[in-house]
Amino acid sequence: MSVHEGPSRLNRLRDSRDFRRLGACVFGMLVLALVTGPEGIQGNPTYGVIQSWLRPRVVGFLIAAVVLWALMTFWGRLSGRIRAEVVEVADVGRRLFESRLPRFGTYLLLIVLAVLLPQILSGTWQEITVDQIGTYVLLALGLNVVVGFAGLLDLGYIAFYLIGAYSTAYWSGALPVQPPFDLNPFFIIPFAVLAAMLTGVILGTPTLRLRGDYLAIVTLGFGEIIQIVATNLQGVTGGAEGVIGIRHFSVNLFGVRYAWPVGATANLPYYYLLLGFVVVALVIFHLLEHSRVGRAWTAIREDEVAAAACGINPLKYKIMAFAIGASTSGFAGVLFASKIGFIDPTEFSVQMSILVLILVVFGGQGSLAGALVGAAFIQWGQNFLRVLNVGWYNEQDLYVYLGGLLVVMMIFRPQGVLPSRRRSREIGLAEHGIGTADAMSAGETAP
């Protein structure tokens, strides 16, 4: 830019906000055109790009880009009044939800729906509801404690799921190594959850002292290590071929006898078991959030130094969150292993940890409703698209969409779709230089 003559007309246009925004819209839509375009061909790298960009369909995307730009630009300028009205309507809904009676009514309605809904689903969808939606809702609730409540990034979350699943296999005698005594199948759950929790504490105690991004890398490395270990230790874990014949879940205690079935009829009984545990987890995590522990987490997130000065031991509460997350994950692993009856190491990839992270971030970190709805929605949508078999969606491209979604969420709505009010306020404050909104800055030298 020339200093003496002032910016030229072209430069002014280039630097203007609207123009930049138009550029961003066009860029975004071109990327979307590429993502939804046809699959490339091995050995012909330009095929996919040409088919996506040099065909008439790209015109539609460009028009969409201009429309999006116009909406973004004129929405802010013209519609202050309309916006105020929309906000007011949304507020009425929120206030209604905040008063006690309608809120409990809604909860009750949701539970009744959750109980009745699977009865009318087809077998395929019952299976999806248990294996894909229910399990992941439980996983997301657990990770929400780590990422949302404590503000830590755990990228090896599925490692604890693996530990839960392999502990189940161990105690039911399906592994090459035999358990020391025959355990009542009902007690597999506490034993496996304890194993996952202990691993979490052992891994967390030294690493949680570090800067938060190191925790992310260590957990990532740990997730990778544990998968390789499960593959390599053939004599202990059964190796890459996996483990078969894991005992299904059953109760035989105080005269109560019930065995969860296997095979096609297993879906509904496991669904209700899972539903029960999801509700229990929701209640516990809700109480936890509003307890002394939850307030300590909030304090650490907002300002760790101040929290420590007020007598909170940050390490203790971080380990606690990490252990709670790990045990929830391990617990989901128990249910998974005992329902399917077969596990192999490839099912516990780092990619799955990232998927759970996406579910939590999409719904809203720190928001129980967000984790619940976010997980259910993404998992439902993903399976819906797969079952529907639409032309533009290829199952293998799932992570192109989810990865892109994560970036878009971080740019436009970091607090998630159904944010916790406290958390989104924190993020807003952090952006104005007050507090940190995560527990990731510990050990950072002052700038």
Next chain:
Amino acid sequence: MCFTQNFWSLLIEGLANGFIYALIALGYTLVYGVLRLINFAHSEVFMSGAFGGLFVLQNLIGSRQPGGLTSVWLVAIGIAGAAAAGGAVAFLLERVAYRPLRRRNAPRLAFLISAIGASYFLYNLAGKEFGRQAINIPAPFTNGTVFTVFGAPVQTYYLVVAAVTIVLLVLLDRVVAKTRLGQGIRSVAQDAETASLMGVNIDRTISLTFVIGGLLGGAAGFLYALPVGAVFTIGFTPGLKAFTAAVLGGIGNVRGAMIGGLLLGVVENLSVACISTSWRDVVAFGILVIVLMFRPTGLFGERLGRSA
């Protein structure tokens, strides 16, 4: 000791891997220096370098069998193509996944999540566009034993890796130490706010830091993919290992990253002889976990913003 038998050949192979790790590790360390953030998507910069080099060579070589001076040119052009691809991806990455967040002064957690999203987006997009099987890179030179060290053969490939890496490392070291850009990078690493008061354009410096890291990472991707072929998932493991190398040398410390890379490559490879190939990655990640637990500042300490 268990590794005495093949010590020299393992050492040579380890050094070659170490050179590549060092190149990638520099990308982590440079970005960490200016942003105080781990660039989780750097492994995808590496991956795009592998594809960039592949496409350049595919068009140049075809089915011929090059040799002599042509080989030298082909390697140079392949490296240039790979570095260009890496630099371009790194530039876009900073623009899309980092800059909007930086403008808003977003929490650190948001940066990490955004980078993870970008990483998954990029490598799966590469899988979608270029196919999901590994593609062999047409050989720009005939690989063979050039000379032997204590009976261990030194292959042409290792020499190419060493030569390219040393040239790039020296170049980078000079750029960071001597040029105005290097001065800018160091001043932003030391204190971004003051640097901007002194007339350093922070946005531009950060952008160029990403590009420099991307150029090196892209070149490393090409070198890494030469014997094994390019595939969309190629970035993850070397990326994590190079991060280990950067931490081992002290993150933010440019020379530390170089030494850390070599050290990790050698240690990891010698462990192959003692344990087995299938535990190689566990050794590398184990080193990462142990270093972070017991000496998070690395062997040579963090040196943010000091002269190289």
